Amino acid sequence: MILTDDQRMLQDVVRPFMAEEGAIKPQLRHWRDSGCKDGFGHGLWKQIAELGLTGMLVPESAGGAGLGQVEANLVLEEIGRNLTPSPFLTTSVAGVRALEGSAHAERWFPGIVAGETVVALAIDEGKAHNPAATALEAKRQGNGFLLNGTKQFVVHGASADLMLVAARTGGAAGETNGVTLFAVPQDMAGVAVENVALADSSKAARLTLSNVAVDADAVVGEVDDGWAPLSRGLNAGRAGAASELVGIAAGASEMTFDYLKQRKQFGRLIGEFQVLQHRAAHLYGEIEIARATALKAAQLLDAGDPRAELMTAVAKAKAGKVARLAVQEGVQMHGGIGMTDEHDIGLYMKRQAVLDELFGGPRFHAGEVARLSGY
Known part of the structure; x- marks a missing residue:
């Protein structure tokens, strides 16, 4: 349940890149306020491709990096942390996995690797x-x-x-x-x-x-027999979405914890109030559990383990619930300002609500856990 040195190096590259190039103001707010029909920037999509990330799940023989679900999830956690709008999840993860091994891979993989193709x-x-x-x-x-x-x-x-x-x-x-x-x-x-x-x-x-x-x-x-490639793509997308939800939870909680250290009430920093400290500690623990669950699901998918589908359902359900807790706590602890559009914390709540439903929400995946467990 730990990352390899190469995976940590990837994380060290992606984290500052997304924090700078994929940050909320130059990306999400810009494309939202400009009324862009795509909702994301093709320029950033090309930059992500130049880092070799768009084709990370594409085999080396097809021009990709030949990496795995764990590496893709590391990218998606940073995308979630910064609310970076991009087609990475649907194209580079779910789309690639659904297409792999088919005759269509030869046609579409080069465009995905180059950051020129979007898959839905x-x-x-x-x-x-x-x-x-x-x-x-x-x-x-x-x-x-x-x-x-x-x-x-x-x-x-x-x-x-x-x-x-x-x-x-x-x-x-x-x-x-x-x-x-x-x-x-x-x-x-x-x-x-x-x-x-x-x-x-x-x-x-x-x-x-x-x-x-x-x-x-x-x-x-x-x-x-399309259920086989469809399930392959959906499971990759669900595991990736779990990590993006973990990133949303982490980004929202970091913003909230910083606010607790700055906002004063009754002459004291609100972070000094024990009840808020308890809630912050609980949230931190929940995020770590969700992150570990998403990592385990990715590792099992990479290993072709028969338990991967079950753990993927567990990860998507858990990450969805934890991200919901994080954004709710964030908006509440920010008080009135958390309800305004000018503050970013509310954007995390909106993204969580959408991503929670993509590829199935907690209720759907709880049902899958029961089904796959024989109930």
């Missing part, structure tokens, strides 16, 4: 995350398929060059058999995109696919 996952159709409930129809036509249906909460959907669309070629909604994953360029005829701003000012899309004609080569993996 079009999975959810209902109010809550439930990939097995996929109902979007993929009907055979000649040598290909016609896709018809809708998707929502497609993060970076309007900015994506490639969308990985889960569709049903067999079975019934609620079953994992019969789900097929398709690689669909966004500019294909019949794809309608409604770009919307989420609570944290990031962008997601509602997609409508109307008779979108794709050939058999668009299939990622095998027909009716």
Whole structure:
């Protein structure tokens, strides 16, 4: 449960870079206030690529760094700590893992490595995350398929060059058999995109696919067996999201602890009040537990351990709850100023609320823990 020397060196490079280049004012606030349709800066995305981070999960044979989930999680924790808007989680983590080993990797990996390609996952159709409930129809036509249906909460959907669309070629909604994953360029005829701003000012899309004609080569993996690449991508995304949530919790708590050391009330620093000290200590302990859980999930994924899916669900649920605690405590301890837009603490609360639901919230993953444990 400790980092290697190489992983610590990576952390030492990424932490100051994100703190400077990916900080809230030049990135999140800038792109939010400018009304950017992407919600992130392509210039920063290229900088991240120049550091070799966008392709860190891409094999060396394909021009990437050939690193693992632990290294990706270290990057994501710093992204969370600074609320850095970027497509790293969906593209460089979930997208890469879903595409690996398929014929599509050769086409799309070079653009991901170069920081020129954005990938979006079009999975959810209902109010809550439930990939097995996929109902979007993929009907055979000649040598290909016609896709018809809708998707929502497609993060970076309007900015994506490639969308990985889960569709049903067999079975019934609620079953994992019969789900097929398709690689669909966004500019294909019949794809309608409604770009919307989420609570944290990031962008997601509602997609409508109307008779979108794709050939058999668009299939990622095998027909009716898209659950394998989909699960691979989702588990990587969930483990990564857990670390980003840990970063959100750490960033919010650091800001709060600094405030406790500066704000005076009744002639004393509020950090001297024992009740606040107890709450701060409890929060610190919870963050360390969440960080250890996310690290363990990443290590098991890298090792191909059969327990990885279970631990990933544990990590996403735990990190979501801890991040919620951190931002709630942060806003409350800041008092009235914590409710204003000019103070950054509220931005952490908004980002936590969105990321908590991406790839499934604590309730969904608690259910997964029970299912995977035989209940």
